[in-house]
Amino acid sequence: MSQTKPFDYSLPENHILKRENLSPEIKAALLGDPREGWSSHSNFDGYANFWLRIHNNLRGGSDYLVKGFQRLLDEAESNLDDAVNTARLKEVGANVVSFAQHHHEIEDHNYFPRFVQFYPNVEHAISLLDSDHRVLDEALDETERALSCLQNQTADRDAIARAHNGCQALQAVLARHLWDEEEIIVPILLARF
Numbered sequence: 639m640s641q642t643k644p645f646d647y648s649l650p651e652n653h654i655l656k657r658e659n660l661s662p663e664i665k666a667a668l669l670g671d672p673r674e675g676w677s678s679h680s681n682f683d684g685y686a687n688f689w690l691r692i693h694n695n696l697r698g699g700s701d702y703l704v705k706g707f708q709r710l711l712d713e714a715e716s717n718l719d720d721a722v723n724t725a726r727l728k729e730v731g732a733n734v735v736s737f738a739q740h741h742h743e744i745e746d747h748n749y750f751p752r753f754v755q756f757y758p759n760v761e762h763a764i765s766l767l768d769s770d771h772r773v774l775d776e777a778l779d780e781t782e783r784a785l786s787c788l789q790n791q792t793a794d795r796d797a798i799a800r801a802h803n804g805c806q807a808l809q810a811v812l813a814r815h816l817w818d819e820e821e822i823i824v825p826i827l828l829a830r831f
């Protein structure tokens with residue numbers, strides 16, 4: 639009699655801070671439409687495209703923050719106060735963080751349980767995404783804390799450097815999560831939604 643191994647997120651092939659791709663076990667359970675064919679699928683313009691656009695906005699937001707903070711770090715001391723005020727990265731960052739939190743909440747509560755209900759084979763893949771969200775939440779909280787230390791009127795180079803580091807960490811985990819999540823859920827959205 640075959641027995642399914644319990645899913646262990648802490649393994650290097652699963653954890654978002656350690657994996658470099660989805661594991662062969664997870665990949666084997668997916669619906670399997672290759673990414674190259676997604677945009678020509680007859681159902682692409684429904685939820686699949688909508689979802690990919692949200693992900694691209696999140697990627698764009700985290701890229702914008704990393705580049706913006708890097709520009710501030712490169713700024714001459716005499717221009718730094720003005721540059722901080724013009725860039726408004728505290729506000730942009732707050733928007734990116736709340737957009738990501740809202741998106742994950744909708745996935746966790748409204749969509750992931752339904753995906754497992756329709757396709758029980760993807761249970762481990764969805765558990766992986768759920769666990770990713772917890773790591774991402776920590777990265778988002780960390781980014782929020784770093785952003786809250788930024789002053790609007792007087793630039794503090796250390797606070798800018800902390801915000802830059804926080805946004806770089808967020809950019810890395812978001813990039814891994816979004817790509818892998820697309821591999822898991824877009825074929826389901828194409829087939830079913």
Ligand SMILES: [Fe+2]
Pocket residue numbers: 742745767771815819
């Ligand atoms: Fe997600």
Ligand SMILES: [Fe+2]
Pocket residue numbers: 693741745816819
């Ligand atoms: Fe997502």
